Amino acid sequence: MSFEIELKDRISRTEEIISSYLPEPEDFGSKVMEAMDYSFLAGGKRIRPMLMMETHILCGGDGRLIAPFMAALEMIHTYSLVHDDLPAMDGDELRRGKPTTWMQFDEAVAILAGDGLLNYSCEVACLAFNLAESPDDFAAIASALKILYHHSGIYGMIGGQCADIEAENAQNVTEEMITYIHAHKTAALVRAAMCIGAVLAGADEDTVMKLDHAAECIGLAFQIQDDLLDITSDEATLGKPVGSDARNNKTTYVTLHGIMGSRMKVEELSNEAIDIIRNINHRNVFLEELVEWMINRDK
Amino acid sequence: MSFEIELKDRISRTEEIISSYLPEPEDFGSKVMEAMDYSFLAGGKRIRPMLMMETHILCGGDGRLIAPFMAALEMIHTYSLVHDDLPAMDGDELRRGKPTTWMQFDEAVAILAGDGLLNYSCEVACLAFNLAESPDDFAAIASALKILYHHSGIYGMIGGQCADIEAENAQNVTEEMITYIHAHKTAALVRAAMCIGAVLAGADEDTVMKLDHAAECIGLAFQIQDDLLDITSDEATLGKPVGSDARNNKTTYVTLHGIMGSRMKVEELSNEAIDIIRNINHRNVFLEELVEWMINRDK
Numbered sequence: 001m002s003f004e005i006e007l008k009d010r011i012s013r014t015e016e017i018i019s020s021y022l023p024e025p026e027d028f029g030s031k032v033m034e035a036m037d038y039s040f041l042a043g044g045k046r047i048r049p050m051l052m053m054e055t056h057i058l059c060g061g062d063g064r065l066i067a068p069f070m071a072a073l074e075m076i077h078t079y080s081l082v083h084d085d086l087p088a089m090d091g092d093e094l095r096r097g098k099p100t101t102w103m104q105f106d107e108a109v110a111i112l113a114g115d116g117l118l119n120y121s122c123e124v125a126c127l128a129f130n131l132a133e134s135p136d137d138f139a140a141i142a143s144a145l146k147i148l149y150h151h152s153g154i155y156g157m158i159g160g161q162c163a164d165i166e167a168e169n170a171q172n173v174t175e176e177m178i179t180y181i182h183a184h185k186t187a188a189l190v191r192a193a194m195c196i197g198a199v200l201a202g203a204d205e206d207t208v209m210k211l212d213h214a215a216e217c218i219g220l221a222f223q224i225q226d227d228l229l230d231i232t233s234d235e236a237t238l239g240k241p242v243g244s245d246a247r248n249n250k251t252t253y254v255t256l257h258g259i260m261g262s263r264m265k266v267e268e269l270s271n272e273a274i275d276i277i278r279n280i281n282h283r284n285v286f287l288e289e290l291v292e293w294m295i296n297r298d299k
Numbered sequence: 300m301s302f303e304i305e306l307k308d309r310i311s312r313t314e315e316i317i318s319s320y321l322p323e324p325e326d327f328g329s330k331v332m333e334a335m336d337y338s339f340l341a342g343g344k345r346i347r348p349m350l351m352m353e354t355h356i357l358c359g360g361d362g363r364l365i366a367p368f369m370a371a372l373e374m375i376h377t378y379s380l381v382h383d384d385l386p387a388m389d390g391d392e393l394r395r396g397k398p399t400t401w402m403q404f405d406e407a408v409a410i411l412a413g414d415g416l417l418n419y420s421c422e423v424a425c426l427a428f429n430l431a432e433s434p435d436d437f438a439a440i441a442s443a444l445k446i447l448y449h450h451s452g453i454y455g456m457i458g459g460q461c462a463d464i465e466a467e468n469a470q471n472v473t474e475e476m477i478t479y480i481h482a483h484k485t486a487a488l489v490r491a492a493m494c495i496g497a498v499l500a501g502a503d504e505d506t507v508m509k510l511d512h513a514a515e516c517i518g519l520a521f522q523i524q525d526d527l528l529d530i531t532s533d534e535a536t537l538g539k540p541v542g543s544d545a546r547n548n549k550t551t552y553v554t555l556h557g558i559m560g561s562r563m564k565v566e567e568l569s570n571e572a573i574d575i576i577r578n579i580n581h582r583n584v585f586l587e588e589l590v591e592w593m594i595n596r597d598k
Contacts, residue, residue, distance in 0.1 A: 023453055027479065028458070028476055028479050029453060029457070029460075029465075030461075031461055032460075033453055079414075083410055083411075083414060086410065088387075088406035088407050107387035108388050111382055111387060111388065112382075112457055112461050115413070115457055116453045118414060118417055119448055119452040119453070120448075120452055120453060122444070123445070123448045126444050126445045139437070141441075145421070146422070149419075149421040152418055153415065153422055154328060154335070154419060155322075158411055158414055158415045158418060159327070159331065161411060162327075162329075162331035162408070163326070163328045165407055165408070165411075166327060166328075181327070
């Protein structure tokens with residue numbers, strides 16, 4: 001099977017798993033549930049839950065406890081987009097060609113839908129306890145919960161978003177600050193995905209630490225590639241306007257290191273990540289291809 | 300010791316426990332942490348964590364696992380106020396005489412601070428796993444997590460808030476809808492408080508169910524009393540403007556049943572709750588007084 005066909009197949013399997021955890025709209029509060037489902041089902045490549053599952057397979061996991069965490073992670077990613085799009089944040093009206101949640105409903109419902117998704121992610125992740133068969137399972141789920149909310153919170157994604165807002169208003173954005181933003185805003189959920197996949201497979205601490213470092217490299221490379229495409233691609237290929245960073249006077253890794261320097265950095269990070277993944281006991285060739293595709297995409 | 304002195308003492312002990320879980324502002328994302336601390340420390344009677352602790356004592360708990368859950372519940376209550384005050388929601392500029400979070404910082408930071416508090420509540424609650432000494436402890440913490448995020452989410456507080464927004468725009472608000480809003484928006488976190496207090500004390504299912512019903516009565520009575528005070532009190536006593544429900548054309552239990560009917564309902568619910576609390580194996584006189592004070596307050 002070619003990688004593209006396999007990817008399409010895995011995306012639809014991931015979609016099936018995570019969608020099964022959505023709430024059924026009911027009662028008087030149903031509008032917020034509709035808005036949650038609308039945001040969650042608006043598309044996307046489901047990269048985070050897919051990375052979680054593939055890392056789990058890489059570490060020899062049996063998949064028994066992982067489904068609720070795949071759904072929870074995608075809910076967290078989705079809520080962050082819903083709140084990011086709000087007028088007080090980025091004010092985006094379209095996402096993947098569809099009206100953003102606040103445009104489709106209204107601001108109040110979008111705020112509540114974001115809150116609802118974050119809160120529901122925790123309810124869904126806790127469903128894993130119902131699947132636990134041993135004290136080891138309980139301990140693994142507790143670790144997975146800690147990892148998930150550490151990386152999605154103020155020391156992870158939310159911290160990165162706040163730094164991003166601060167950087168937009170700052171006179172002088174340093175490389176340290178850019179690295180902080182990338183490492184937190186973008187790489188944090190990739191780290192959560194891969195570490196949870198490993199922990200729920202019972203991987204030892206050393207393996208989890210190695211995969212955590214691989215995830216950091218992947219997240220960083222993914223973001224630099226995003227900034228590169230904003231300069232080197234065109235709207236027809238990318239499916240969204242290019243050059244927005246330059247228009248917004250945004251300092252990125254590319255403005256600091258140039259196109260060649262950035263391409264070299266992406267290459268270096270990509271090799272480092274693949275090298276780690278290739279040297280775990282088991283092998284998962286699809287995961288290696290997935291990481292290469294994520295990092296070297298042209299859109 | 301008189302009830303008032305004891306109450307003051309318990310509030311400051313609760314304050315001490317929950318404040319110890321606040322994050323230290325650090326790194327580039329520190330502004331969102333400052334905003335979280337600002338909102339959390341803006342005051343309040345800390346009724347929810349206090350109810351949790353007192354129910355725990357009532358059920359013979361040793362207090363070993365409860366502190367992180369007290370802090371987590373208050374963080375959830377705080378984030379809901381931060382998001383409720385936003386211009387797209389109630390647009391309030393002052394709370395307890397101080398600028399609301401979005402007024403003190405800005406809207407973007409207030410949205411992120413709310414998200415940060417909800418997310419951090421989960422990180423903090425998971426700290427209880429570090430205190431677990433047995434599989435029973437693990438199971439009790441897992442139950443407490445499920446209860447917390449069930450009652451704070453779309454089937455609890457968030458669902459109630461959404462219904463509240465829908466009711467503001469509705470032509471015909473039924474008693475069923477009013478009861479739904481009160482039971483979800485107000486009573487849900489009271490139920491979380493008391494049930495978690497009981498579960499972490501190892502209370503049996505029957506006791507937890509009884510206390511859950513008591514909590515529902517308390518939450519409902521508390522809200523009806525709030526609506527009564529909006530009509531019968533004056534601004535000097537209440538410390539906030541009165542008559543806002545009438546001005547906003549808001550249908551409440553009082554508009555449906557009148558002042559006398561509402562007072563009778565508060566009395567009835569209060570007796571039902573106290574009766575349950577008094578008939579649990581242990582006794583906690585302070586909890587009985589606390590509930591009476593909460594329900595029969597004049598401000």
